[in-house]
Amino acid sequence: MKQVIIIIAIIAVIVCIGVAIGYLIHQPAVNLGLETSSFINYGGDLVGTKVGTTTTGVNFRVTASGGQSATSSYITKIGSANKAVITNQIMKASSTANLHFSLLGSNDFGCATSSASTDTTVDMPLPSEIAWFDIGDHLLNKVHSTSLPVGTSTLQWVNPKAGTGQPIILDSLSYECLNFQVSGSSTVLRSQIRLK
Numbered sequence: 001m002k003q004v005i006i007i008i009a010i011i012a013v014i015v016c017i018g019v020a021i022g023y024l025i026h027q028p029a030v031n032l033g034l035e036t037s038s039f040i041n042y043g044g045d046l047v048g049t050k051v052g053t054t055t056t057g058v059n060f061r062v063t064a065s066g067g068q069s070a071t072s073s074y075i076t077k078i079g080s081a082n083k084a085v086i087t088n089q090i091m092k093a094s095s096t097a098n099l100h101f102s103l104l105g106s107n108d109f110g111c112a113t114s115s116a117s118t119d120t121t122v123d124m125p126l127p128s129e130i131a132w133f134d135i136g137d138h139l140l141n142k143v144h145s146t147s148l149p150v151g152t153s154t155l156q157w158v159n160p161k162a163g164t165g166q167p168i169i170l171d172s173l174s175y176e177c178l179n180f181q182v183s184g185s186s187t188v189l190r191s192q193i194r195l196k
Contacts, residue, residue: 076177
């Protein structure tokens with residue numbers, strides 16, 4: 001009887017050690033953002049912010065050579081959402097204001113969380129390593145653009161007026177991330193996105 005108790009105790013100790021080792025070496029999956037289903041009906045700031053009653057836009061200004069500002073990229077993870085509405089609000093604009101928008105998509109791993117420098121801890125891509133694709137075919141409207149060349153999603157909004165707004169509507173999306181690129185002059189812009 002004493003030998004049976006010793007054998008049971010040894011087996012219990014071995015099982016406990018095995019469970020402890022398994023727990024210690026288990027590597028949990030890296031969570032890179034919201035779960036995919038969390039993106040449906042997600043809305044939020046894309047360009048600029050609104051906190052409480054304070055709204056802050058982004059200033060796109062004329063360069064020293066008289067051209068538009070450098071293009072700024074606003075990347076957001078969209079997960080399984082297949083529709084997106086980007087609402088653009090002009091907060092300030094001069095009489096010579098204009099904006100250009102480009103819309104790109106990517107399914108690359110880490111497209112929304114790419115690193116500015118090489119990270120040896122987590123193998124995240126650099127922004128230059130993300131493959132972006134033009135998603136002009138998903139546009140349902142063309143903002144104020146008078147023409148949209150085939151194979152491009154670059155939209156132009158000429159002479160926007162302060163206080164006006166215009167949506168960009170995208171349908172049948174099948175991308176992990178959306179890259180909203182903006183350049184312009186003499187304009188303060190705020191944009192939000194709603195995923196469906």
